[in-house]
Structure formats: C-alpha cells, structure tokens
Amino acid sequence: MTLKRTAPLVLLTVAALSMSACAQSDRDSGSDGGTSGGDVKDTFTFGAAGAPDVFDPLYATDGETFRITRQIHSGLLGIKPGTADIQPELAESWTPSEDGLSWTFKLRQGVKFSDGTAFDGKAVCYNMDRMYNQKGAGQTAAEYWTYFFGTFSDDPSGSLYKSCEAPDDTTAVINVTRTTSSFPTILSLDSFSMQSPTALEKGDANNVQSAGEGFTYPEYSKNPVGIGPYKISKYDEANKTVALVANESYYGEQPKTKNLVFKIIPDESTRRQELQAGSIDGYDLPNPVDWKGLKDAGNKVEVRPAFNILYLGLNPERNPKLKDLKVRQAIAYALNRDQMVKSQLPEGAQVASQFMPDTVSGYNTSLQPYAYDPEKAKSLLKEAGAEGMTLKFAFPTEVSRPYMPDPQKIHAAFTKDLEAVGIKVEQVSKPWNGGYLDDVSANGAYDAWLLGWTGDYNAADNFLGTFFSDLKGNDFHTSVMPWGKTLSEDLKKADAIVDEGEREAAYQDINKRIAEEYLPGIPVSHSPPALVTSGKVQGLTASPLTAEMFDTVTAGK
Template sequence: MTLKRTAPLVLLTAAALSMTACAESQRDDSGGSGGGSADSNVKDTFTFGAAGAPELFDPLYATDGETFRVTRQIHSGLLGIKPGTADIQPELAESWEPSDDGLSWTFNLRQGVKFSDGTDFNAEAVCYNLDRMYNQKGAGQTAAEYWTYFFGTFSDDPENSLYKSCEAKDANTAVVDITRTTSSFPTILSLASFAIQSPKALEEGDANNVKAQGEGFTYPDYSMNPVGVGPYKLASYDEANKTVNLVANENWYGEAPKTKNLVFKIIPDESTRRQELQAGSIDGYDLPNPVDWKGLKDAGNNVEIRDAFNVLYIGLNPERNPKLKDLKVRQAIAYATNRDQMVKTQLPEGAAVASQFIPPAVSGYNESIQPYAYDPEKAKQLLQEAGAEGMTLKFAFPTEVSRPYMPDPQKIHAAFTKDLQAVGIKVQEVSKPWNGGYLDDVSANGAYDAWLLGWTGDYNAADNFLGTFFSSPKTNDFHTNVLPWGQQLSDDLKKADAIVDEDERATAYQDLNQQIVEKYLPAIPVSHSPPALVVSDKVEGLVPSPLTAETFDTVTVQK
C-alpha cells in the first residue's frame, strides 16, 4: 500500500460498519523468547532485497510501501490482516463491537502486552496514540497523509473528521467514537499507518515535532528510534551500507520469530536484486518482473504469486472529449479492446479480464457480471449510431514505471491502440513519466481523453475502490460531473457505504457494480493482475499477502 497513488485522494465522506469480529487472535500467548531456532541447519538471519530505503520508522508519517514493509515488522495495530488474505483479524484488540448506531466501538484489548521498551500496552496507550494522530498540527498534518485520506481532518476541523474521541474505560477496554458510520471502520485500523506505539517513547522523542523543509519534511529523533509491539525491533539503520537491521523483540507477546535477525538490504535496481538472489547474498525480493518468473523458477527459486487485489482500467474524460458523453461511444471502446488477448500476452500467470472495478476478493463483487466481449463489429455499429465514426482519442500511458497491474504500460497501450484503430478510432498517442507529471495530468489537469491507470486496494471494502473512483463527481479523474448520472452515482455509493448490515451492504454494492458497467460505464475495467515476490528454495514459512502486507516472523532460512 502506498500513497504514491494511482487515483486522487478522496476523503471518506460516507460510511458503514465493517466486521463486528469477536474472533480470538491466532497468535501464541506463550510470549517471545528472543527469537531464532535451535535447529543448527537454520540460519539466524533472513535478508530481503528492498527496492528503496525507508524514509523513517514512525508509520504515521509514512507514505510508501518500502517504509511500511519495515515498520510492519516493528509495530502492531489494534487490528491485523489474516495471513494470505485481505481480511482483518484480531491483533492488539482481541475483539470489538459497535453500538447499535455504529458510532461507538468498544475494543477489548489483549492483556499482558508490553512495548519493546518494556512499558505496558493498555487502553490509555491506545487513546494516547489515536489522540496524537488526531491532534497533529502544522506540518504534521501535511505529513500524516494516511490519516487525512482515511479520517478526513484533524482536531482543528472536527466537523469533517471521522474520528471523534477515545476513552480508556478501563485498562483493557478502549471505546472509540466516530462521527459517521462507514464500511471502512474499524478495518482501517489494520493499516500500518495507525499502529500503536509506546507513549513514553513518543513523548521522550518529541515525535510530533515535524517541520516543513522545501517540498519535504524534517522529522524528530523518535522517527529513527521506533518503539512498537511488533515481533522485531530496530537494531540499526546503516545508511552508508544501505541496510536496515532488525532483531527479535524479546517483549513480543506472541511466539518468538523463527529467525532472530531480519535485514533489509536496499537495492534499487530490479536486475541487481535478481543477481544478488542468484548469488545468495539476499534470500528474496519483491515484485520480480513477470518476464523473469520462469527463469527464477527454473533456477530453483520460489516465485510466490499473491492473489490479485487490484484493477487496471482505461480512464475516460467526457469533459475534455464530448463524444465520450455518449454511452454508446464508451461501450464501443469496451467492445473494441481485446482485453482477453492483452491479458494472455502482456500480464503474468493468474491475471484475469475484469468485469467490474473491484477484484473478486472484495465484498460486493458481482459474480453474475460478464466482461464486455471483444466484438469489433459491435463497436463499429455503436460508433456509427452515435455519429462518432472517425473520432480521435488523445490516449496516454505512463513511462518510467512498472506497476503490478501494468508491468509494461507501453506494450499494453500499443495493443489497445491497434484495437481502437481497427474500428476506426484515431489515436493520438501521449506519454509522460509516472513521477514526471503523468499523475498530475490525469488527476489535476484532465489532460487526456483516455489513459491507462489502475489501483491496488488498501483493505477489503468496496468503498476503497468504488468510492475512491466515483464518489466525488466534481473532483474524480473521470469527470462524471458532466454526465447526467454523476451525482446520482455518488449519492448511491455513499448510501451503500453507510449500510450497517454487512450482507445488505454487499448486495447494494453488487447492484451498483452492475449499474456502473452496464448503465454508466465511466471507464473501461481491463484486468486484475497478481503481483509476486520471490525467495530462494532455502526459505520456508513465508505467507504471501494480496495487500503486500507480509510479516516475516514465521520465516526460516536453511543453511
């Protein structure tokens, strides 16, 4: 997950309840013992090749996946992610229950837990952390992007904040009040940004003292000296040698990590990561290029393919190109593009054509919807009926980037350009670097008629996909404000997200998914593509996460 996002930031404006889980955590309560294995054939270190350096170790201010990959080993949240899935499970909260109106949540906390500095985890620590996030000031508000994205605003603007208050009812019970019901709460508490940290360490490290510096920030001492409840703790960050070194947390409440030492070796170049894996200097790395999967497997490595939790789409801008206001034209583009062939030739094993804008793993997915078939003759007919024969599309793709849902944007764009030209649509090809203006051109500037983009979900809720895409008609990428149904779709999405009953909410989203692709079609859903990570054949115990939210305390490495 990362806020270097593929769609605009849309504040949570509506809502409904998520799981009212009362399940018990699967963690072992026997307590940590320092980590490591007594097996002499097992190494005491797991070395992972990271694509980038962590910016800091205070997850509240983090925005990128490489930072979260490290902080996820150090910190824990009230809720966790069930390994191998996108579903939430108990973590520091053993159970939770909403009030009848869904605005007050009672969290029953795990007992006997200590932070890595030896201080107690309890309800006061929970409220201290949530209030600390809510009370950010100045540059801290700007830096805390995930809080802004998911909770809206801070204590200086309470009317627009999802968070209201937290009360330590007793040492083991925290009551959190919110201002509106939402399907995103309490699920968002499983995100790495909202981990619970040691109040003592936060205070002593002046954790909130964030200052703006140019286009970035300077962070206080605490940001490089984290104290959490995770299975590991920070031993050192050697910037010169580009390594982050973690060691098993002896205060960890669960079963001790299988491997005592966890090292992140920072290797920005993907081909170099592959070479270092082959040389045995690292034990694994993330997002191997799909063209290398076979070679990596043939060399004896394990390519762990995650479940797809993303969607690639062709975005459309009817405000810039009025011909796109006609549903028949949008449908023609869907019929014209041979998405099945593209998936088979351009995407990795396990990818599938998308029928809607959420992947099958998300609650609210409608299994009855079929993807638009590849039918160029139907496309030509619709273009003729709409009087759009020979129309021109300014069709863009990003350069200098590879995404899990879009490993080679130029090749995908070329395939679809050929398809569009075959039905008489003229294509004006445009490209721009991903971090060199492409995202701004899509989101802020509305510079293209059509473009390639996608989204990887943060958690299992339809609103995280559909709400992000379409709930704000005046500011969304698809400019649905110029279409007669734009506001209606926005209102319906907000109503669906506010439904308390999970089954009822899922049904509402299933109906909306069908309307979106059959009645509205603001963009063309293309595919869902599984990302992968690769480890040597000596690595055991790694559980791939569709959210790329792996924890490494279960991993062992044979000598």
C-alpha cells in the same frame, strides 16, 4: 460460517468477534523463537522493487513502504496469516454498543513500545487523536485517513471518527459518527498502527511540510517507534538498503531471524539474478514468464489469489474531452486487454469488467468487459468530435506491483492500441516514489495513467469507496462530472446499509452504473501475484493482501 443476510450488522459483528476474540494471535503460538542453530543464518534479505517513502505509516501510501513498516508496527487489529480475515493483535477483543457507534477494545497487558513506553488505553487515544488532528500538509499526506475516516478535526462533519476515551489502562473506547461495514476492520490497516506517544511528541511527528510535488517529514519519520517484531536499525539511502533488527521488547515470540534487510532493486531481472547468486533470499512479483525457471532452479514460487485491480485512470478536469462518455467508451473499446492479459500477465489473470475482483460481495456477475473493437472506438471518437485528440498518458518506473508486473510494457501495448484508433499519446513516466504517485493523487498531472489497488480487506467499500467516495479528493476527478456527487453519495449510503443482502444488491447496481453510465476509468485486469524465495527459506506465509510478515522466517545457510 454462513451468516443470515437479514441479521443486523452489529449483531453479526458481535457474534463473529466474540469467537475470534477468544483466540490468541498466531504470533504467540508454538515456538521457542530462537535464532540460533547450525543450519540457520541470522539475516533474511529481501529484494524490494522500490524505495520506501516514509517510515511513519500514517503518511505511507504504497506497498513497498508498507512492506517495511508492518514489520515494525502493530495495530489494534491484525490479519490472520494467509487470509484476508481480521484477528486480535494489540486488542484482544472488541465489542460494539447497541447502536454500533461506540466500540470497546480490551487491550493486551504488559505490552511496551520499543522505546519502553507503556501501551495502554491512553496511548490508543493519543494515536487516534493525533491522526484526527492533522493540520495543513499533514492532512494531504495522510491519504489513508482521508480514504477511510474522511475529514479531520477542523471539519468534523465529514469524519467517521468522533472521539476516544480510556476508562483504564486496559481499555480504549472509540466512538464513531455512523455505522459502516468497514469499522472496526480498517483498524487492521498499517496506516493506523499504534506508535509511541513519547516518541511522537519528542520527534514533533506531525510537522509535515509541502515541498514542491511532495512533502518533507520530521526526523521522527526516519526512525519511528512501534510495537512490531522488528525495529529500524539503519536506512542507507546511498546503498539502497533498509536494515531492521529484532525488537527485544516485542510482546510476542522473538523473530526467527534477528536481522531483516530490504535491498532496493528496481529492476525485476536484477532481482532474479541476485536471488540466483544468493545475495538476496527472496523477492516479490517475479515476472510470470520466469516462474517455471525459478521453480526448476530449486526456488519456491508462492502464487497468491488475485485480490486486486489494474486500471487506466482518466482525468476529465485536466482534459475536458474526457467529460464525454463516448470518448471514455472509445478508449475502452480501443484497448486490447485480452491480448495484454495473455501476453504479459500470469496464468489465472483475467480481464476486468468492474473495479473489484469477483470474490468481493457486490460484484455484478451480469457485467461483461468492453470488447476490443477499434472500429467502434473510431466511430465513437468521430461522433464526439474528438478525432486526433491527445492524451498525456503516464506510467510508473522503478516498481513492480501485484497487478502490474511490468508497467512500461503494459503502457507500450496500450499506447499502440490508442494510436491505432487515432488518439495521439504523449508518453510520460516517473519513479513510483519519485513523483508519480503525487502527480496522480495530489497534482492531477496526467490525462490518463496506469495504477491499481490490492485490497486491504474483503469489502466492496475497500475498492469502490476508496476510488470514488471522496468527491473532492478522488484521483478520477469525478467532482467535475454531473454524476460525480451521485456516485459519491450512493457509495456512502451502500456502505451504511445494515442488511447484508441489501448492501450487496446496492453495490451490484453501483457497479452496473459505473460500467455503463459513468466509466470514470477503464478497469483492466485482475492478476494473481507471486512471491519467490530461495528453497532454503522456511516459515513464510504468502498473503492474498501481499501483507507478509517476516518474523516467522528462517533463511537457511
């Protein structure tokens, strides 16, 4: 529906959610849920591009891990299959107070965690307080909480979350410190799923410790207890498989396929070969050059809308030359992004002019990408006194992402471009979950790196806010830049604007300043990712958020 731009945000939310709350989750509708039958096998095997990092979703940060955790956990809110829209999940409805600072969630009744613990208002508050009360290394590991809720209980002044109350078993009231376009939508994120208070307590789940460049997690993180359609059966690290089994106490219909196996196959060509051999039933992110051949062989290739951004990040704290806008602009002019998009990304991909796709409110249509102009790049480097500078430029291995199907090839193309304008490149690589993400986010180990983002929900704050709102903790190290604080504060102000039209205009202005005055990194491209399955697979709904559920899938024989 079309909403009036002058309507208050709280009233808009009440109107929209009062309608959606009347609907039941799609998982509850229309099937006998059986796994029997002569034409159906009881195992669906999916080829994963990378190993999971940790099964406690609070500490997870990457898509390969979330692909697994979302099968074993549920949140208060969910995502309607095939869309980026929220729908009821463990909460049947949610209503804000008049000032928008207290939200009352009416909960599903008769729901239990897979260990038999009752899901009720107290369980909701236990989970929210557990996340808010993280200490030490747990705060660093809980990156999504920091992104979306801010600080923790030891620094409440910067927190969106305030408190939680459970008036009765079927009600939870979550209090927040300010109005924001992101709440309660962020409760649909996998990181904020509900977990069994009994299991969390018994497993000492918060006992996270720093270990070199990463973390060590308690035993609980290997076998967490949620309310999803599946539960963990076994993680065989030696054989690189994660086995899940149907959760017999799941509140919705039972999964169509009893066993769900994730087979970790880092190499994309190997995943394709295993699909053709029948040893897996599907995999994500097939190489665009293979789409036609996969279809011709009888497979199904589902192309999702491009709801993502690939960027080249820059770290001016590690390399002071990057503090100069002319140097950052030179890098932008040096990159032949048009050629990279045409040669390495699928049809429908486009060069990016800003750090969010054009479907998100606040996108500035007047902006154009920096043109490929190596002579302009050389001139700017000379003006900045940065001729012959060196960049420690990194890319991840053992992974394919929706926005980055082949990181090594993209890195090689950009390395060639940078060297052509006189920038020396020190090439670095690490496995995605073997140090790369920690080096980027926690350690600031690189001058430049390839990374990206697939939106969690449809809001400018989910892109720009995720990248730049946290002045002290963002990957681009904007705290050392004279405009860093201004950008952080302006993003927070924009997110709090109630009027939709004013909020959109504020984000358009911020996008313009990011592109023309700040340039903390180089937005590269938006790419429509695909998902491929055997022609025998039925019931899989592709998600623009790459957030597929597998409980509706049958694999055939």
